Structure formats: C-alpha cells, structure tokens
Amino acid sequence: MKGPSTNVIHEAEGGFRRADPLTLPIYETTTFLFESAEEVRAYNEGRSDKFLYSRYGNPTVTAVEATLAALEHAEAAVLLGSGMAATATTLFALLKAGDEVVCSSAIYGGTLHLIAELLPRFGVAARFVRPEDLTRASALLGPRTRLVWFESPINPTLRCVDIAAIAALCREAGVVSVVDNTFASPINQQPIALGVDLVMHSATKYLNGHSDVTAGVMAGPAALVAPIAGARKMLGGVLDPQAAYALGRGLKTLAVRIARHNENAMAVARWLEGDARVARVLYPGLASHPDHEVARAQMSGFGGMVCVELDGGLPRAARFFDRLQLVRRAASLGGVESLCSLPVLTSQWGHSEEQLREAGVTAGMARLSVGLEDVEDLIADLDQALE
Numbered sequence: 001m002k003g004p005s006t007n008v009i010h011e012a013e014g015g016f017r018r019a020d021p022l023t024l025p026i027y028e029t030t031t032f033l034f035e036s037a038e039e040v041r042a043y044n045e046g047r048s049d050k051f052l053y054s055r056y057g058n059p060t061v062t063a064v065e066a067t068l069a070a071l072e073h074a075e076a077a078v079l080l081g082s083g084m085a086a087t088a089t090t091l092f093a094l095l096k097a098g099d100e101v102v103c104s105s106a107i108y109g110g111t112l113h114l115i116a117e118l119l120p121r122f123g124v125a126a127r128f129v130r131p132e133d134l135t136r137a138s139a140l141l142g143p144r145t146r147l148v149w150f151e152s153p154i155n156p157t158l159r160c161v162d163i164a165a166i167a168a169l170c171r172e173a174g175v176v177s178v179v180d181n182t183f184a185s186p187i188n189q190q191p192i193a194l195g196v197d198l199v200m201h202s203a204t205k206y207l208n209g210h211s212d213v214t215a216g217v218m219a220g221p222a223a224l225v226a227p228i229a230g231a232r233k234m235l236g237g238v239l240d241p242q243a244a245y246a247l248g249r250g251l252k253t254l255a256v257r258i259a260r261h262n263e264n265a266m267a268v269a270r271w272l273e274g275d276a277r278v279a280r281v282l283y284p285g286l287a288s289h290p291d292h293e294v295a296r297a298q299m300s301g302f303g304g305m306v307c308v309e310l311d312g313g314l315p316r317a318a319r320f321f322d323r324l325q326l327v328r329r330a331a332s333l334g335g336v337e338s339l340c341s342l343p344v345l346t347s348q349w350g351h352s353e354e355q356l357r358e359a360g361v362t363a364g365m366a367r368l369s370v371g372l373e374d375v376e377d378l379i380a381d382l383d384q385a386l387e
C-alpha cells in the first residue's frame with residue numbers, strides 16, 4: 001500500500017484512459033514520458049515523432065501550426081507567444097552581424113522600434129524605405145541587404161504595397177522577403193502565392209478573433225521555418241497550449257468572421273466618406289484610396305480596418321474617441337467587437353515627428369477595427385461621436 005502523497009501524485013496516471021476526442025485536446029504538460037534511454041536518443045537524433053519538452057514542441061501547438069500553414073498555403077508554420085515574438089525570433093534566426101535589414105518606413109510601431117533600436121545593438125544595420133519606393137530595386141536593395149520586412153495593408157494608414165513586385169525583386173537578389181499579413185488575414189490575401197518567402201501574423205488579431213489570446217505566427221518554406229523554430233527553442237518565446245487551443249478554436253470561424261468584417265467595414269467606410277465632418281477616410285476598398293488598384297489586384301476582400309482623419313489634429317480626434325459609446329476605446333484590433341484607437345497614442349507612440357511623417361501618420365487619425373455588430377448600430381455610434 002503506497003502513501004497518500006504517492007497515490008495522489010501517481011494514481012491518476014494509472015487511471016487515465018486514452019480517448020479519441022472530437023476537438024483538439026489541450027496537452028497542458030511541460031514534459032513528456034519516455035520508455036527508455038533508447039527512445040530519448042531516437043528523439044534527439046530525429047528518428048522519432050515523439051515530444052520531449054513543451055518549449056521544443058507540444059501536440060496542441062503543433063496541430064494549430066499545421067492549420068495555420070494550410071491557411072497560408074505554406075509548407076510549415078511556427079507559433080510564438082506574440083506577434084512581436086514571431087518578428088524578433090525570425091530576425092534573430094535569419095540575420096547576423098554585418099547584415100542589413102530593410103524595413104518599410106510605414107510599419108507597425110513595435111516592429112519599427114525593434115528594427116531601429118534593438119537590432120543595431122547586435123551589429124545588424126537597419127534601413128527604412130518609404131512604401132512607394134519599395135518596388136524600386138535601387139532603393140530597396142543594398143550590397144548587404146539580407147532581409148526585407150513590410151506590411152500590406154499598413155497599420156494604421158491602410159496603405160497597400162505591391163507584394164508580388166517586392167517579392168520578385170527580393171527573390172532575384174537572393175534576399176528573404178517577409179510580409180506582415182495581420183491586417184488582411186489569410187482569407188483576404190495570400191502572400192505566398194504572390195511570391196513572398198515568409199508570412200507573419202499577430203495572431204492576437206483576426207486569426208484568434210476574440211481579443212483573448214496573445215500569439216504570433218510565421219509561415220513559409222520548411223527550410224526557412226526550421227531555423228526560426230530552432231531560434232524559438234533558444235529564445236523561448238513559445239505559445240502556451242491553452243492559448244494554442246483557443247487560437248485553434250477561433251480559427252474555425254475565421255472565414256465567416258472575415259466575410260462579415262469586410263462587409264461591415266465597407267459599409268462604415270462608405271458612410272464616413274459621405275460625411276462632411278470627416279476630412280479623409282482611408283479604406284483599401286474605396287475607389288478614393290490611393291492604393292485601391294494595388295489592393296484590388298492582390299486582395300479578395302479589403303478587411304475590417306478603417307482609418308479616419310479629422311481636421312483639428314489630436315484634440316479633435318480625441319473628442320471623437322472620447323464620445324464613442326458602442327465602439328470601445330482600446331489598442332488592439334481584429335476581434336468581434338469594434339474598437340477605436342488613436343495611432344499617435346498607441347501603435348505609433350514614441351515615434352519622432354520624422355518617423356510619423358515617413359509613416360504617413362497624423363495626429364488627427366482615428367483607427368477603427370470594425371467588428372461583427374449590426375452595422376446600423378455602429379454607424380449610429382460614429383454619427384453621434386462626430387457631433
């Protein structure tokens with residue numbers, strides 16, 4: 001007869017019966033059991049498909065990675081603990097001292113800070129190129145350029161760049177191209193089919209879709225994803241199995257959510273465009289958008305993000321923001337609920353005047369993440385907030 005402590009620690013394991021659940025099980029365990037030293041050796045030598053330790057790999061996380069790879073038509077995908085973990089891990093995996101990384105000057109602020117401030121401390125030179133110059137080979141590529149990072153549509157201005165043209169220039173020069181596809185989602189835009197090497201997402205946004213998971217993903221050819229998975233093991237930015245499960249559940253409704261985001265955002269953008277109190281509406285689906293033709297050529301839907309510019313700078317944008325009732329004041333995007341943020345106070349906070357100018361961001365901008373509510377209710381709220 002074993003003691004009570006031994007029983008509570010080990011008895012349940014004897015009582016566990018394997019089952020075939022309909023939904024993805026959450027493997028909430030840090031480590032996995034082996035039968036023998038030979039099994040461990042087989043794992044280490046790549047002769048086994050077993051799992052060893054959840055920082056190296058976990059069945060729940062691996063299953064969701066396979067779903068994400070399929071969504072992006074990629075050979076492989078890796079999940080990380082945030083979009084920024086995906087970005088940082090990729091840059092550390094693929095770059096070394098002496099290399100140059102080229103980044104669009106209009107980019108999510110966190111990416112800009114990482115590339116402009118952290119990478120140079122490790123000997124990686126950072127160069128920023130305006131979005132309109134990304135398709136000019138002489139502006140894009142230098143002798144030490146190893147990787148090009150860009151977004152389309154761009155946070156928060158919704159500017160779009162020609163993904164196929166940038167990817168082709170990079171491919172010809174043997175430079176890795178990476179696009180942040182967060183704003184479009186894989187339903188509206190398929191960058192790998194356009195020739196890009198790697199596709200990144202803040203899975204925190206549309207992929208999860210319910211504003212309750214922080215995660216990031218990088219998808220692409222197995223030969224590029226493998227070193228990123230290797231760096232993830234060393235840098236440690238893994239995703240917890242609970243979060244991977246929630247993300248996998250959110251993904252099941254991605255296509256239907258995106259269809260409704262597209263529809264609602266188009267209706268909101270059209271309504272805003274017709275309102276004299278609004279100086280400018282930026283939505284890739286509007287014919288007035290400066291990159292409408294680029295967006296039409298490479299997107300099958302225009303997404304849920306709308307940027308409004310109001311005359312009167314930050315005080316006027318802040319008044320609109322403060323008056324919102326149904327649309328919530330919050331920094332993220334891509335969830336079922338509509339959110340509004342002021343880019344100069346959130347996604348572009350800490351930028352210099354020059355960095356804001358290069359990104360095309362003004363203090364009068366308000367960024368809307370149009371959710372899945374009834375669109376008449378959203379428009380009524382925007383209407384009263386503009387008064």
Ligand SMILES: Cc1ncc(COP(=O)(O)O)c(C=O)c1O
Nearest residue numbers: 082083084108155182202204215
């Ligand atoms: C376009 C874009 N890329 C990357 C990120 C970073 O993702 P995360 O917040 O999941 O680290 C964000 C966050 O807002 C974003 O908007």
